[in-house]
Amino acid sequence: xxxxxxxxxxxxxxxxxxxxxxxxxxxxxxxxxxxxxxxxxxxxxxxxxxxxxxxxxxxxxxxxxxxxxxxxxxxxxxxxxxxxxxxxxxxxxxxxxxxxxxxxxxxxxxxxxxxxxxxxxxxxxxxxxxxxxxxxxxxxxxxxxxxxxxxxxxxxxxxxxxxxxxxxxxxxxxxxxxxxxxxxxxxxxxxxxxxxxxxxxxxxxxxxxxxxxxxxxxxxxxxxxxxxxxxxxxxxxxxxxxxxxxxxxxxxxxxxxxxxxxxxxxxxxxxxxxxxxxxxxxxxxxxxxxxxxxxxxxxxxxxxxxxxxxxxxxxxxxxxxxxxxxxxxxxxxxxxxxxxxxxxxxxxxxxxxxxxxxxxxxxxxxxxxxxxxxxxxxxxxxxxxxxxxxxxxxxxxxxxxxxxxxxxxxxxxxxxxxxxxxxxxxxxxxxxx
Amino acid sequence: xxxxxxxxxxxxxxxxxxxxxxxxxxxxxxxxxxxxxxxxxxxxxxxxxxxxxxxxxxxxxxxxxxxxxxxxxxxxxxxxxxxxxxxxxxxxxxxxxxxxxxxxxxxxxxxxxxxxxxxxxxxxxxxxxxxxxxxxxxxxxxxxxxxxxxxxxxxxxxxxxxxxxxxxxxxxxxxxxxxxxxxxxxxxxxxxxxxxxxxxxxxxxxxxxxxxxxxxxxxxxxxxxxxxxxxxxxxxxxxxxxxxxxxxxxxxxxxxxxxxxxxxxxxxxxxxxxxxxxxxxxxxxxxxxxxxxxxxxxxxxxxxxxxxxxxxxxxxxxxxxxxxxxxxxxxxxxxxxxxxxxxxxxxxxxxxxxxxxxxxxxxxxxxxxxxxxxxxxxxxxxxxxxxxxxxxxxxxxxxxxxxxxxxxxxxxxxxxxxxxxxxxxxxxxxxxx
Numbered sequence: 001x002x003x004x005x006x007x008x009x010x011x012x013x014x015x016x017x018x019x020x021x022x023x024x025x026x027x028x029x030x031x032x033x034x035x036x037x038x039x040x041x042x043x044x045x046x047x048x049x050x051x052x053x054x055x056x057x058x059x060x061x062x063x064x065x066x067x068x069x070x071x072x073x074x075x076x077x078x079x080x081x082x083x084x085x086x087x088x089x090x091x092x093x094x095x096x097x098x099x100x101x102x103x104x105x106x107x108x109x110x111x112x113x114x115x116x117x118x119x120x121x122x123x124x125x126x127x128x129x130x131x132x133x134x135x136x137x138x139x140x141x142x143x144x145x146x147x148x149x150x151x152x153x154x155x156x157x158x159x160x161x162x163x164x165x166x167x168x169x170x171x172x173x174x175x176x177x178x179x180x181x182x183x184x185x186x187x188x189x190x191x192x193x194x195x196x197x198x199x200x201x202x203x204x205x206x207x208x209x210x211x212x213x214x215x216x217x218x219x220x221x222x223x224x225x226x227x228x229x230x231x232x233x234x235x236x237x238x239x240x241x242x243x244x245x246x247x248x249x250x251x252x253x254x255x256x257x258x259x260x261x262x263x264x265x266x267x268x269x270x271x272x273x274x275x276x277x278x279x280x281x282x283x284x285x286x287x288x289x290x291x292x293x294x295x296x297x298x299x300x301x302x303x304x305x306x307x308x309x310x311x312x313x314x315x316x317x318x319x320x321x322x323x324x325x326x327x328x329x330x331x332x333x334x335x336x337x338x339x340x341x342x343x344x345x346x347x348x349x350x351x352x353x354x355x356x357x358x359x360x361x362x363x364x365x366x367x368x369x370x371x372x373x374x375x376x377x378x379x380x381x382x383x384x385x386x387x388x389x390x391x392x393x394x395x396x397x398x399x400x401x402x403x404x405x406x407x408x409x410x411x412x413x414x415x416x417x418x419x420x421x422x423x424x425x426x427x428x429x430x431x432x433x
Numbered sequence: 434x435x436x437x438x439x440x441x442x443x444x445x446x447x448x449x450x451x452x453x454x455x456x457x458x459x460x461x462x463x464x465x466x467x468x469x470x471x472x473x474x475x476x477x478x479x480x481x482x483x484x485x486x487x488x489x490x491x492x493x494x495x496x497x498x499x500x501x502x503x504x505x506x507x508x509x510x511x512x513x514x515x516x517x518x519x520x521x522x523x524x525x526x527x528x529x530x531x532x533x534x535x536x537x538x539x540x541x542x543x544x545x546x547x548x549x550x551x552x553x554x555x556x557x558x559x560x561x562x563x564x565x566x567x568x569x570x571x572x573x574x575x576x577x578x579x580x581x582x583x584x585x586x587x588x589x590x591x592x593x594x595x596x597x598x599x600x601x602x603x604x605x606x607x608x609x610x611x612x613x614x615x616x617x618x619x620x621x622x623x624x625x626x627x628x629x630x631x632x633x634x635x636x637x638x639x640x641x642x643x644x645x646x647x648x649x650x651x652x653x654x655x656x657x658x659x660x661x662x663x664x665x666x667x668x669x670x671x672x673x674x675x676x677x678x679x680x681x682x683x684x685x686x687x688x689x690x691x692x693x694x695x696x697x698x699x700x701x702x703x704x705x706x707x708x709x710x711x712x713x714x715x716x717x718x719x720x721x722x723x724x725x726x727x728x729x730x731x732x733x734x735x736x737x738x739x740x741x742x743x744x745x746x747x748x749x750x751x752x753x754x755x756x757x758x759x760x761x762x763x764x765x766x767x768x769x770x771x772x773x774x775x776x777x778x779x780x781x782x783x784x785x786x787x788x789x790x791x792x793x794x795x796x797x798x799x800x801x802x803x804x805x806x807x808x809x810x811x812x813x814x815x816x817x818x819x820x821x822x823x824x825x826x827x828x829x830x831x832x833x834x835x836x837x838x839x840x841x842x843x844x845x846x847x848x849x850x851x852x853x854x855x856x857x858x859x860x861x862x863x864x865x866x
Binding site for chain 1: 453510511513514515517518521524525528529531533534536538539542544546549551552553563564565566567599635636650653654655656657658662675677679680683684686687689690691717720721722723727767770771772773774775776777778779780781782783784785786787788789790791792793794798800801802803804805806807808810812815816817818819820821822823824825827828831832834835837838839841842843844845846847848849850851853854857864866
């Protein structure tokens with residue numbers, strides 16, 4: 001890890017630059033995949049499976065039997081852990097339910113909002129090296145709590161021609177309606193446009209490689225909502241001399257093992273902690289099965305030495321990390337954090353626990369997006385509709401003001417929609433509504 | 434208006450198709466504007482003002498004097514109306530403040546969310562034929578209530594070389610920090626990337642023409658958040674024989690006057706209402722100053738005759754209109770609406786009132802986006818950060834489960850971040866945190 005002595009925020013920002021996925025050639029090739037699936041449907045899904053995944057799809061959909069039998073391949077210990085995670089994630093997300101109280105803004109005018117589930121949603125779960133069943137929990141549980149009617153899931157076949165059974169077991173347990181054996185940009189296309197087998201959805205959630213990311217970006221411009229822009233995972237640790245260097249190193253490595261492009265940061269004023277953490281990193285990395293990935297990520301990563309902790313907090317808020325661990329004595333530091341995805345407080349609050357089972361969501365904004373985006377919350381699976389009732393008294397109270405404003409904007413017909421009603425009310429022999 | 438007798442939802446969907454702004458040439462030319470502003474800053478802003486708006490910019494920023502003096506050009510009546518609108522919009526949006534209660538998901542693990550304002554936001558207010566000061570209220574008031582620190586606003590100069598004074602007056606009253614005299618795609622670029630004069634923001638809000646829409650789409654792929662995809666305005670009226678045809682016609686025209694591409698719908702089972710509404714439309718349209726626009730929009734629009742009101746509601750939910758007026762005797766119909774931006778209930782609830790002053794927001798999802806998007810709410814100006822504290826007891830309770838799950842996902846370092854802490858806790862001579 002490179003050690004940077006903090007001088008000013010502008011030059012630090014340049015050194016901490018995280019590259020967005022942004023490549024014109026990729027846009028073209030992903031665009032072609034999307035168009036093919038849109039125009040040719042299931043046939044092109046089978047073609048792409050053969051081409052990219054080297055598998056011949058029998059059924060595109062996972063059968064009910066396959067879903068039911070998946071549990072046979074999952075150990076009881078793992079089943080218990082999954083159940084506990086579901087329980088905690090449920091508790092945290094149920095707590096986000098939101099009931100607005102109607103409000104009479106003026107006599108005769110009552111306004112309210114109603115939170116309603118997005119009816120049809122699609123989840124993408126990558127294949128690749130790690131079978132991310134934890135992501136199934138993080139997406140499907142809030143969707144179920146929100147009340148989404150149709151929750152479908154796409155995930156690629158493994159090299160053995162099967163979907164990972166833990167993913168299937170978790171999907172069934174979390175109430176996913178249907179699972180499809182499709183990966184990559186073609187899965188995003190199938191859920192965005194629909195095919196003979198895969199239904200079209202209104203919003204697509206879930207992580208993926210750069211093809212998946214770009215496919216989600218493109219369909220988001222065609223009227224399909226997506227969860228958030230996605231990039232490589234990040235962790236910042238904000239620590240003082242009360243931190244434990246072996247814990248800090250273990251935490252940095254836990255993000256570093258995700259992807260060679262993952263960026264981990266340690267921000268501190270304590271030079272001893274820096275020295276000890278580097279020692280621990282070198283020791284611990286050797287024991288990891290994914291050490292080659294972790295080493296590359298660590299090489300790209302930085303330790304920033306600040307002059308004081310106000311400066312350290314400024315660095316964190318400017319960077320807006322996906323995950324932030326605060327390992328500091330001063331418990332008021334958390335109140336000064338304004339930009340981050342998820343914050344872990346205390347020496348025992350390792351990010352792993354939030355990744356799996358404490359209850360908070362692990363789908364979080366990367367690449368500084370935490371300045372404007374939230375991690376997934378119940379609201380991401382819902383939309384609000386606003387409602388209002390306006391009675392005779394209401395339009396009498398507000399009508400003249402609205403006429404004035406519509407006139408000032410030069411919108412006659414807007415004004416007339418009020419005027420015609422006010423005139424009607426002047427007629428004593430009028431109908432009563 | 435074309436009259437359609439409803440047969441099935443699939444074929445109706447095709448006839449109600451709303452075209453997305455989607456034109457490869459436009460993407461290229463807008464992309465060039467964005468790049469120029471990114472690379473050349475203020476100079477290119479001045480060049481584009483000369484080229485597109487035919488005005489020579491003296492200052493890019495509106496001076497404090499210009500802001501203070503704007504009120505001299507606004508009548509007292511209009512000032513009163515604007516104040517009333519601000520009051521009602523404030524009441525409705527303050528009501529959306531949301532305080533989550535921390536929850537102990539397991540012994541020793543406490544999780545909560547914190548709603549925080551997006552620190553820097555940019556508002557775009559179009560120039561053109563109508564000076565949309567009402568949109569300033571709808572964007573700036575929730576931003577102020579959310580607590581956004583820096584609220585900037587871009588709007589183009591009028592042909593007289595000035596920004597419309599009602600826009601300036603309203604901006605100042607609503608707490609906008611700075612106003613810039615820039616329009617079009619170049620305004621979006623300036624707020625997304627920053628220039629010498631215009632600060633970079635984290636999220637951009639507001640309507641605009643197709644150049645603005647595409648510019649917002651493009652910057653949203655570069656890490657800048659935007660409010661929502663925007664298209665021409667829409668209104669659906671769902672009415673039974675209790676409706677007043679002259680009101681219905683006035684409401685349809687109030688949307689139709691916005692844009693020749695606006696789409697208005699009447700969905701009903703009552704043939705007499707259809708006949709009377711068409712009669713009223715022909716009569717009322719002749720008196721409108723924007724009648725040429727309204728006539729074109731009405732020509733593109735449809736009346737759908739359903740066999741029963743369950744079918745009518747299905748049509749509405751499938752279409753997901755931006756605005757919906759329910760002019761029906763049965764007050765339970767509102768409870769069956771699942772997809773719409775904003776719903777107006779009753780014969781006096783004309784959409785105009787919500788557009789200006791009742792309190793609800795008028796920035797709403799178009800083109801069916803209401804299936805997955807909300808209109809603007811307080812949440813759009815905020816993000817959530819999740820927090821968690823985990824103590825010794827907490828990690829002892831949850832640690833073994835997390836180890837199991839991390840192992841099953843093949844993520845050693847995730848597991849190790851837990852294991853190293855559990856081992857530490859076994860040491861009786863350990864430090865206490």
